[in-house]
Every structure is written in C-alpha cells, then in structure tokens.
Amino acid sequence: MSAGPPSAPSPTLSRHLILLLSIACGVAVATIYFPQAISPLIADGLHVSPESAAVVVTCAQLGYAAGIFLLVPLGDRLRHRGLVTTLLLVTCAGLVLAGTATALPLLAVASALVGLTTVVPQILIPMAAGLAEPERRGAVTGTLLSGLIGGILLARTFSGILGDWFGWRAPYLVAAALVLVLTLALAAVLPATTPSTDQAYPALLTASLRLLRTEPLLRRSAQYQVLVFAAFSAAWTALALYITGPAYNLGTPAIGVLALVGAASMFATPIAGRRTDRQGPDAVNSACMVGAIAAGALLLTGRLGGSVGLAGLGAGMLLLDVAMQSGQVANQARVFALRPEARARLNTAYMTCAFLGGSAGSWLGVRAYSAFGWNGVCSLVMLLAGLALLRHALRTRPVATPEPQQVTAPTPGTDSAPAAP
Template identity: 60%
Template sequence: MSRRVLLLLAVACGVAVGNVYFPQAVSPLVAAGLGVPPDSAALVVTATQLGYSLGIFLLVPLGDRLPHRPLIVSLVAVTAVSLLAAGAAPGLPPLVGASVLIGVTTVIAPVIGPMAAGLVAADRRGEVSGTLLAGSIGGMLLARTFAGNVGEWLGWRAPYLVAGALTAVLAVVLAYVVPKSAPATRQRYPSLIIEPLRLLRAEPELRRSCFYQATIFGGFSAVWTTVALLLTGPTYGMGAEAVGWLALVGAATMVCTPIAGRQVDRRGSDPINLVCMIGVIASAAVLIPGVLGGWVGLAALVVGTLLLDVAMQSGMVANLVRVYALRPDARSRLNTAYMTCAYLGGTLGSWAGTRAYTTLGWLGVCGLVGLLGAVALAVHTGLPRPEPSVSADA
C-alpha cells in the first residue's frame, strides 16, 4: 500500500467520522430551529452514535466476507442520501430517524482499518493505525468547526446538506482509490454477525480492549455532548460556532496519534493504555473550572478537552494494535466486536452526560468522566495482562 493511498484512505475516514460528530456542534441550533428543548435535540447526537454502533455490528463483519471496494463505495453512497434526507427533515422524529441511518452506514473507518492492517507488515500496524486515526480525528474536529460556523450563518440544515454533497463526491473518489481485495471467509451472513460475540467470549484480550475503550469513550462523548449546552447556555452565552472552535483545539491529536502508534510498535499496548487512563482522570480535574465561565473557564475547557482528546485517541491506537494481532483471518470481525462495544459506551456516555448535566450541571459531567477513567484504571492495574505476540503476517 503506497503512502498516497494511505493518505487518501485517512481522508475518507475523516469524512465518514465527521458525519458522526458534527451534530454535536449543531444540536442547540436544532433545538431553536425545530422548537424543541435542548436536551431533546441532543437525541440527534445519541441517535447517530447508536446507529453507528448498529452499523458496526451489522455491516463491518462484511469486510471479511465481501470485496472491500464495492462494500465501501455502497456504504458511502447511502450515507450521502441519508445526510440529504436529514437536512430536509420537517421535525425532530424524522431527523432522529435519519440520524440513525447516517450512523448505520457511515462505518467505513472500521472497515478500512482492518483492510489496511492486512496490507502492511506487522511492525507497521501501529503507524498505519495511527495515520488512519489521525485522519478520523481531523474529520471529527473540522466537522465540528465547519458545522458550528455554517450552522450559525445558514441554519442547522446547511451542515447536513453540505456534508451530503461532500460524501457523494467521496463515493466517486473511493471507487477508484480503494485497493481490490478478495474475501477472507465464505461464512454465511448470520454466522458472520454472530462471530464477534463468539470472539468476545473466546478472547480475553479483546474483552479487555473493549472495556477500556467503552469506558474512556463514554467519558469523551459525555463531555462533547454537553459542552455545547454549556457554551451556548447562560454561563457563556456563546453561539454554536464556539463549539466548533473549541473542537479545533484538539487538532494536536492528529500529531499525537501517529506518535502513539510508533510507541505502541516499540513498547506494546499496555504502557500506552496506562498513560492514557491517567490522562483521562487528569482531564476531568482540569475541566472543573469550566463551570466558572469567563476566560478562566474557557482556558480550562481548552486544556481539558485537549488532554481528554489526546488520551482517548492514543488509547484507541493501543487497543486496536492489540486487537488486530489476535486473529489475522478475522480482523473485521474483531474490529466489529471492539468498535461496537466502544460506541455503545459512547452512546451511554452521551445519554449519561446529558442526564448529569441536566441534574448536576457541568460539575456532574466532570465527575462522570473522572469516575469512568478511574474504573478503567482500576481494571488495568488490577488484572494480569499478558501482552499477545504480534503476528508476522502482512
């Protein structure tokens, strides 16, 4: 796999992941535009993440069963149509339904990841996973900034319509870029989607990686679902574009994740996981002054969200490398189990974060993040964890 193809695949991951995250920046605009309470509008974010979890479980295993190029292009094309439908939704229920469909079909990043891992030597998987994740991060950050600014100027529908057009262009590009591949298995679909559950039962290292990412990603989602409510509420009184600019600060993670990948290649996954969990707990403490408002509060939000982003994304690289090393013939199914658990954790985190913010305010969200990080750290330090040997296959 050439460097040019890898970079194009990273861009594709960024566009796809951006479709999951940009609703976080426009949920206050959805509330105002459709005349619904802010916590009801936040259901759009939760619905997209729930759909993403379903898509990972139902569609990502097909990466082991079907050639990658037609699978990826088809998913991207359906995502484009779903985004356009969301932009034309007349009310909240149709928007929530379209958001679920967007999430279900915009799962090309977890399809591309295992494909790319199989195209490089074992000692480059951390680097390649980090590069693809950097692309995903770039899409996530730019999507929030784009959606917040465009939505503030043109209304909440505009980000969906523009994203739909860009995703349609991406489908055409990927039809020529995605490498041709042969299926890794001929399993029938019912047994294919059950296989991730069997792998979860059979592989303790997979279960461990899933637990780590579900808890940490839950805290991450809790913060980014509720920070829009904080910034647009009475404490700060800002517009939706402020969420996008805050998210853009996390661009440093695009540099950190390839570095984390190289460190995983050299040192193994466990030391990186440990540092990242400590970083998540520290981020919860740093975020607390965000409740004060003003420049002090903004500084706390900038530093805290940056630390949280770097810790979560670097930990994901460590977990992915551990997972990909377990069964080279079943990487898509392993990734299905891992990513499904991760995004179910994120969905629950979004829901719990909204409840915590409604009940206890920003301090409740910070407490939730710290608790989730502490639980992950307690499990990590309390259980024996033999590092699996890395397969030498390409």
C-alpha cells in the same frame, strides 16, 4: 475459510493511498459528530428543548454501533471497493434526508440511518492493517486514526460555523456533497482485495460474538474503550449545552473553536502508534487513562468563566481527545494482532462495544448536566476514566494468566506479546 492473502495487494499501500484512506475516515466519521455542535440550533429550528435535540447525537451513535455489528463483518466477506462505495452512497442519501427533515422524529431516524452506514472507517482501518507490514501496523493504524480524529473534531468546527451562518440544515447538505465526492474517489483507487472468508452472513455475526467471548485481550480492550469513550462523549455532548447556556451564553461557533483546539490531538495518534509498536499497548493505555482523569479535573476550571474558563475548557478537551484517541490506537493494535484472518470481525466486536459506551456516555452526560451542572459532568468523566484505570491495574491478577496462551496460539504477532497481562 480462506486465509485472505493481503500480501498480494500490499504494494498498493502507498503513502498517497494511506493519505486518502485517512481523509476518508475523517469525512465518514464526521457525519455522526457534527450534530453535537449544532444541537442548540436544531432545538431552535424545530422548536424543541435543547435536551430533546440532543437525542439526534445519541441516535447517530446508536446507529453507528448497530452498523458496526451488522455491516463491518462484511469486510471479511466482500471486496472492500464495492462494500465501501455502497455504504457511502446510502450515507449520502441519509444526510440529504436529515438536511430536509421537518420534525425531530424524522431527523432522529435519518441520523440513525447515517450512523448505520457511515461505518466505512471501521472497514478501512482493518483493511489497511492487513495490507501493512507487521512492524508498521501500529504506525499505519495511527495515521488513519489521525484522519478519523480530524474528522471527529473538525466536524464540530465545520458544523458550528456553517450552521451559525446558514442554519442547521446546511452542515447536513454540505456533508452529503463531500461524501459523494469521496465515494467517487474511493471507487477509483481502492485496491482489489480478496475476501478472507466465505462464511454466510449469520455466521459472521455470531463469529464476532464468539470472538468477544473467547478472546480475553479483545474483551479487555473493549472494556477500556467503553469507559474512556463514554467519558469523551459525555463531555462533548454536555459542552454544547454548557457554553451556549447561561454560564457563557456563546453561540455554536464557540463550540467549533474549542473543537479546533482539540484537533491538535490528531498529531498525537501517529506518535501513540509508534510507541505502541516499540513498547506495547499496555504502556500507552496506562498513560491515556491517567490523562483522561486529569482532563476531567482540568475541565472543572470551566467554572471560572470568562477567558480563563474557556482556556481551561479548551485544554481539558484537548487532553481528553488525546487520551481517548491514543488509547484507541493501542487497543486496536492489540486487537488486530490476535487473528489476522478475522480483523473485520474482531473490529466489529471491539467497536460495537465502544460505540455502545459512547451512546451511553452521551445520554449520561446530558443527565449529569441537567441534574448537577458542569461539576457533575466533570465528575462523571473522572469516574469513568478511573474505572478504566482500575480495570487496567487489575489485569495482573492471577485470574488473567490464561490470556497469553489464548493469544499466542492464533498468531505469534509481535503486537500481542507486550499486551499479555
């Protein structure tokens, strides 16, 4: 295995390149989130129930989890420029297929294809972490994640408004055009990177599983994100059903407005990155888990209805967004410090777990809403975040003491030191 020399291309990690990579993360990830806002429009357009239309969201997230596991490890094996542009071109084709689908099964398959190949952020973030100086790794990761957050949240505003004006197909087709432009830009400016391994593809896949088994800090980070991201996905998926239903009887643009409020969370991730660099990931995780529990309680004010209820929903979703995304910064800083030569494979293991949790959260959110209404969704958010906090509290038990020895052996990076239980 060749230890990839990120030191060679590191001067190319300029502020302009970081900005473009941040935009790329946002545009790419938006393709799996904007269906959350237009699922009621899809239901009307394809003459299915809203609960059935929500399967489009679940398929996109399942496809994303599969893409992370199957494709992201190639970030250690192939040059980033060719890999990223190829994936984006396939994503563009999938969006066109989705935008022209005439039945729900075809739309679900197209959504899964889009999710499978739009994993570009999970390739670019480890790449940028490898090009950044160790003392800036958390800040750079936080900056790219702020773009990713903007894509997640603004995607709902984009699709909610565009879908209301021109129908549910318009967001898919406009997104396809944006992805094509992004592909051309990245093909021109991505630095020439050197693969860090020449392992065969099957070995790359098993390496991700092996890392998950042998790296306790990777497992712990993944467990945190599975639970908090499940809470996040449950809330957003059910929110579209709630505010377009009898309680508020609003259109899809209202979902976009709430998402626009939540987009303010993109400014929190660079702060979380700097705090992670200074204080370590555990301190940030603690605050984020408490924040997610508080968000679930705040979302209960949505039961009040009217402008007060909408304000409560906006504040609760903003707090939940900040908690989930800031925790992501802390988790990835911990994970990327473990083995610099295997960052893509580490990220594969971590993000596959995270998006399996997100997919489960979307499914659970719809079930909780159908069975118990909005109170059930809020209770589910608090339960999942509470389980994450409990896992975090138990990290100091004696059984966890081998973790620092396993982490400090592969790398003496400063990010991993404060993360030791």
